[in-house]
Amino acid sequence: MKVKIKQWNGVASWLWVANDENCGICRMSFNGCCPDCKVPGDDCPLVWGQCSHCFHMHCILKWLNSQQVQQQCPMCRQEWKFKE
Amino acid sequence: DSTNTSQQRPSCSLPIMAEDIRQDKKANFSALTEHNNNGVTRTSGLASNKTGASKKLVIKNFKDRPKLAETYTEDTWLKLRDAVGAIQNSTSIKYNLEELYQVRMENKQECLTLSYCSPAVENLCSYKVSPTLYKQLRQLCEEHVQAQIHQFREYPSRASVLSFLKRMNRCWQDHCRQTIMIRSIFLFLDRTYVLQNSLLPSIWDTGLELFRTHIVSDGAVQKRTVDGILEQIERERNGETVDRSLLRSLLGMLSDLQVYKESFEERFLTDTNRLYAAEGQRLMQERDVPEYLHHVARRLEEENDRVISYLDQSTQKPLISNVEKQLLGEHMAAILQKGLSILLDGNRVTELALLYQLFSKVKGGLPTLLQHWRDYIKSFGGEIVGTPEKDKDMVQDLLDFKDKMDNVTQGCFNRNESFINAMKEAFEAFINKRPNKPAELIAKYVDSKLRAGNKEATEEELERILDKIMIIFRFIHGKDVFEAFYKKDLAKRLLVGKSASVDAEKSMLSKLKHECGAAFTSKLEGMFKDMELSKDVMIQFKQYTQNQSEPSQIELTVNILTMGYWPTYTPMEVHLPPEMVKLQEVFKLFYLGKHSGRKLQWQPTLGHAVLRTEFKEGKKELQVSLFQTLVLLMFNEAEEFSVEEIKSATGIEEGELRRTLQSLACGKARVLNKNPRGKDVEDGDRFNFNNEFRHKLFRIKINQIQMKETVEEQVSTTERVFQDRQYQIDAAVVRIMKMRKTLSHNLLVSELYNQLKFPVKPGDLKKRIESLIDRDYMERDKESPNQYHYVA
Numbered sequence: 076m077k078v079k080i081k082q083w084n085g086v087a088s089w090l091w092v093a094n095d096e097n098c099g100i101c102r103m104s105f106n107g108c109c110p111d112c113k114v115p116g117d118d119c120p121l122v123w124g125q126c127s128h129c130f131h132m133h134c135i136l137k138w139l140n141s142q143q144v145q146q147q148c149p150m151c152r153q154e155w156k157f158k159e
Numbered sequence: 160d161s162t163n164t165s166q167q168r169p170s171c172s173l174p175i176m177a178e179d180i181r182q183d184k185k186a187n188f189s190a191l192t193e194h195n196n197n198g199v200t201r202t203s204g205l206a207s208n209k210t211g212a213s214k215k216l217v218i219k220n221f222k223d224r225p226k227l228a229e230t231y232t233e234d235t236w237l238k239l240r241d242a243v244g245a246i247q248n249s250t251s252i253k254y255n256l257e258e259l260y261q262v263r264m265e266n267k268q269e270c271l272t273l274s275y276c277s278p279a280v281e282n283l284c285s286y287k288v289s290p291t292l293y294k295q296l297r298q299l300c301e302e303h304v305q306a307q308i309h310q311f312r313e314y315p316s317r318a319s320v321l322s323f324l325k326r327m328n329r330c331w332q333d334h335c336r337q338t339i340m341i342r343s344i345f346l347f348l349d350r351t352y353v354l355q356n357s358l359l360p361s362i363w364d365t366g367l368e369l370f371r372t373h374i375v376s377d378g379a380v381q382k383r384t385v386d387g388i389l390e391q392i393e394r395e396r397n398g399e400t401v402d403r404s405l406l407r408s409l410l411g412m413l414s415d416l417q418v419y420k421e422s423f424e425e426r427f428l429t430d431t432n433r434l435y436a437a438e439g440q441r442l443m444q445e446r447d448v449p450e451y452l453h454h455v456a457r458r459l460e461e462e463n464d465r466v467i468s469y470l471d472q473s474t475q476k477p478l479i480s481n482v483e484k485q486l487l488g489e490h491m492a493a494i495l496q497k498g499l500s501i502l503l504d505g506n507r508v509t510e511l512a513l514l515y516q517l518f519s520k521v522k523g524g525l526p527t528l529l530q531h532w533r534d535y536i537k538s539f540g541g542e543i544v545g546t547p548e549k550d551k552d553m554v555q556d557l558l559d560f561k562d563k564m565d566n567v568t569q570g571c572f573n574r575n576e577s578f579i580n581a582m583k584e585a586f587e588a589f590i591n592k593r594p595n596k597p598a599e600l601i602a603k604y605v606d607s608k609l610r611a612g613n614k615e616a617t618e619e620e621l622e623r624i625l626d627k628i629m630i631i632f633r634f635i636h637g638k639d640v641f642e643a644f645y646k647k648d649l650a651k652r653l654l655v656g657k658s659a660s661v662d663a664e665k666s667m668l669s670k671l672k673h674e675c676g677a678a679f680t681s682k683l684e685g686m687f688k689d690m691e692l693s694k695d696v697m698i699q700f701k702q703y704t705q706n707q708s709e710p711s712q713i714e715l716t717v718n719i720l721t722m723g724y725w726p727t728y729t730p731m732e733v734h735l736p737p738e739m740v741k742l743q744e745v746f747k748l749f750y751l752g753k754h755s756g757r758k759l760q761w762q763p764t765l766g767h768a769v770l771r772t773e774f775k776e777g778k779k780e781l782q783v784s785l786f787q788t789l790v791l792l793m794f795n796e797a798e799e800f801s802v803e804e805i806k807s808a809t810g811i812e813e814g815e816l817r818r819t820l821q822s823l824a825c826g827k828a829r830v831l832n833k834n835p836r837g838k839d840v841e842d843g844d845r846f847n848f849n850n851e852f853r854h855k856l857f858r859i860k861i862n863q864i865q866m867k868e869t870v871e872e873q874v875s876t877t878e879r880v881f882q883d884r885q886y887q888i889d890a891a892v893v894r895i896m897k898m899r900k901t902l903s904h905n906l907l908v909s910e911l912y913n914q915l916k917f918p919v920k921p922g923d924l925k926k927r928i929e930s931l932i933d934r935d936y937m938e939r940d941k942e943s944p945n946q947y948h949y950v951a
Contacts, residue, residue: 077848078791079771080713081780083739085746086654086765088720088728092758106722114681116721117692121756129756 091121093129099150100134109133123158126151236292239344240299246340247303289352296345297365304334304369311380320387321402327384328405330374331412338366371416384409385423389430396434396461407469414471427470428477435485443490448498449510455486456513488521495531503535506563511571519573529581536564536585544593553597554604557631558624561586587634594918595640595877601632602644609667610652611659621663629670637917638675643880645671646683647726647872653690654718654765685724693718696750703749711742719750719759727879733763733785734810736792764815772830774852781830782860786811786819791830794848799834801845818863820846828852828859884917888927891915896937896949904928904945 091105098121101110108119109131122132128150130138139146139155146155307330314323342349342362349362360368375381388409395401413419435458442451462482466475487494494514502510518524543549543556564582572578590597608616608624616624635641652658668687672680697716704711735743747759766785771778783791789809793800800808806816817840824833824840830852834845891914895907902910908924928947931937940946 077773078795080739080768080788080792081771082714082716082769083742083785083788084654084656084767085715085717085743085785086720086762087717087759088722088725088762089750089754089757089759090722092756108723113678114685115723116685123756 093121098131098134099128100130100138103131105129105131124148124153125156125158126153127158236295240295242344243296243299243341246337289348292345292348293352293359296341296348296362297369300338300341300366301369301373304366304373307334308374308377308380311374311383312377314383320390321405323383324387324391324405324409327380327387328408328412331370332408334366334370338363341366367416371418375413375416375418375422381418381422385413385426388423389427392427392465393430393434395465403468410469410471419471420473424471424474424477427474428481431478431481432485435482436489439486439490443493443497448494448501449507451494451498452510452513452517455517458482458486459517483517483521487517487524491518491521491524491527495528499528499531500535500539503539503563503567506566508567508570511567515572515575525575525577529577532578533581533585536582537589540586540589541592544589544597547596550596550600553600554628554631557590557597558627561627561631583634586631587636590631590634591636591918595637595880598635598637598640599644599873599877601628601635602641602648604628605645605667606648606652609659609663611657618660618662621660622666625663625667625670629674633674637880638679639883639917640877640880642679642683643726643876643883644873646686647876649683649686650726653686655767682724685721689721689724690718696753699753700746700749704745707745711738711745713738713742715742715746717746717750718765720762726876728762728764730760731763731812731815732810733789734808735763735789769858775850776853778857779852779854780858781828782858784819784863786815787823787861787863790816790819790823794831799845799847801843802840803842805846820844822861822863826861828854828861830861884919885927887915887917888919888924889931892928892931893936896947900949901940902947904947907947 093105097104098109103109105121106115108115111133112119120132121129122135123129126148128148138149147153148155310326314326345362353359353361388406391401391406410419410423413423442454446454459479459482462478466472466478502514515528518528540560543553543560568574568578568582605628608621632641658664668680668683696719743761750759751757763785768783768785768788770781770783770788770791772781789811790805793805793808802820806813809816811819820840824831824846825838830849831846832849888911891911895910896902908921911924932939935950937947937949940948
């Protein structure tokens, strides 16, 4: 063998994997950030509920805080529980 | 008294005069007491009266007033007249001097002035003949002065100017000396009778008046004198040496006689004006500007010297302003048009300082200079920025130019605030004349300085260069263009490990943050953060692979990018050899295991590798891109491939592949042979592995050929910036409308210009507003179409 790889410096970008492309609350793309953040990435993460709906973490927290009685998923009205 | 003294020329200074008067009064008094002695019975003093025995003090009148001899007045006058005549004719006085003069030496050592005072005059004055005496004296003097005029009237007209002036000067000097002596004799008269009658001029003033009326006021004589003086001055201006003390004395005469202004100064100034107007015209044609400036400076110095040496002080202001006006004021525009660019081009610091200094004296000089200076910067800078052929030197040229101009303001323009501001203004104006390109090139320049292999600068020098760049950067309006290109280059530096120094990178980042705010650099900072996170991930990955059953031969490091921070890269699918695919999968599994909800997208364009290769000469390490790796790996399987074969095997995009092959077979380090040979890769070319490859180094870096790529990249980067700008405009419009609800077009546009940090044309704004209306974000007022309403 004449040529052998000794070191390999790869580059990869990461994206969120979500069923929908947009956050159901703020309608912004998941690969962008919620309206309160300036840049996407680790600082504006996504979270999934047990109903398998996905939102920007900031968006769903805001929603849940505004709910007085019951905490429901804004998409399917099931009780909201974070998916582990 | 003081007014009297100020007009008197030499001999007596004020304190001595005062002393004189006091003594005179004392003398007067004592004379009186002596005269009255017989009428007063003196007591032995009050102290002796203590005994209380009163003695009567009787004061009696004179019985008879003592009388002078009948002829005393006459005789004395005759004597005095002879004395005056002797003084005037410079002959000796035949009368007993002691009779005429009582010479008193001041006691004080420092006062060497002799004061003459004639007791004869004193006596005459005491007997109330002062008016007659004064008239007689005046008469006498007048006759003498009148007689003097003939020598000037009859002075041969062919005689030289100089001899005439000398004659005049001698006459004047004699007159002064004589008047002083006469005054000394008649001091008593001068101090009593004349002083008490404010209308009568003192003896000295009478002398001046007579000299003025009878000699200097004679039209022909005055003309000849002033002509002579002017001629002498002109000679001196032409470089000849003249008798300055003569001029000084004559001009002193004119001002003593109070005819300086009308007889001399006016004509002198007119002459000066004419001379320098002509000289200015002529020299502006003949000489180049630096020489001319030096000439003007020398002329001003000469004229100032002239004022000090022989002109009256009052002439200084009009004279200098005349010269400045004729030599500079009239030619300001011409000097600057003809000379400023030469001076600045040639960096002639001395002349520039001189120019500033001269112009600061002339009315309106500095504003004119300022204007031309601004124009110069704009046109010179416009040249640097506006010539596409010179783009590769643009930034360096700008830096040098800024340095030079700074130097001029510091060294020559006295750090004048308005010049510094004008310079900034001019820089801002010309740099933004050509949109986008300067910003792009500045970003590239910074890249070239921050990239590894730039060994020319130490840390401190680099820091200084970056500071200078920031000054230029400050002038740029479209900072987003800079950011886009800077980001692209920064990405390259970080991913390929080409960055020269982390400290320098961080320092540049903090400068940008300081200049443009945190929002500007947040993405750039994100990139640095990604790099650090990737490092942590790789440490964990190493531990993870060590625990695996079959560790790979390849040492893999991956940089994981957060999409939003980095420039957008077009995804590209390539065929990796199974070993690499496997390794990629291992990493993917590891990474996604740690971060749920994510997926990884590989960026083959950014990958690179170190290859161990065997040539006949020996083992080498090649530092290559991922594409180059893929091509080279193919030659493990066979000796020779065609372009088409390589393309289908690697899946690399056509253009990219051609460049890759070119870099391997036609560059500096040719590890492949191309058949047929040639610079460019054509269809059907065949490649084989170059076993004969030789190189003095063990580790060789083969650069990807970038030429074409840069052009594409440049276009796409610029396009992306423009797209971003459209979104920003949209966002700004909506933000403003949401707040104001209703707004006229003009107000909206002006608010937009306040908010937007990049240059936009009004037309573009209109388009965006149109598009927002179409998308129902806002609507036009039904009655006035220039009014917009926000649609909730």
